[in-house]
Amino acid sequence: ETGVTQSPTHLIKTRGQQVTLRCSSQSGHNTVSWYQQALGQGPQFIFQYYREEENGRGNFPPRFSGLQFPNYSSELNVNALELDDSALYLCASSLGQLNEQFFGPGTRLTVL
């Protein structure tokens, strides 16, 4: 059984650019959630995908969008990057929406 993986590990972008982050779910999991964690803060919920449909969203603007694929892997896309988007982006997978979440190691995004 493989755990949750994320790519890339680190990324540097400039303001205004677009970025795509990727997440592979743990084997057998059909639900993926994405989080943004600023330094010294708790994670903030971006959105959750269940069986390829978005079924919950936090207070993030529409320039944060996502996809879940038939194999339950997922992407997080962020358009028009701002300096405040610099953070650790975490994804977590679970079997269903209200069960234990297992996190990946995260992608560290720096926006210059």
Added chain:
Amino acid sequence: SQQGEEDPQALSIQEGENATMNCSYKTSINNLQWYRQNSGRGLVHLILIRSNEREKHSGRLRVTLDTSKKSSSLLITASRAADTASYFCATESDTGGFKTIFGAGTRLFVKA
């Protein structure tokens, strides 16, 4: 801020002592989960407690939930230096779509 509140913000204890962390939240929930995070890496799931449960144990961990007070606590008994980490609580609800709210975390330092 969307986040729940945890206290204390930081806790320093000697190896072998017990550590208690508290979490309060504001809205009705389905579940509450506790996680550990080492040095800004991915989160490790510790315990999930459902809204109809009052107490759960896992090894040296004990979690309580009081939905009337909207609070939870995590007790780590016989702490070890390896328990040094940040600990987060996260509430989950599916009212109007899935949402999860993390606290700001308690930073635990266990001295050998």
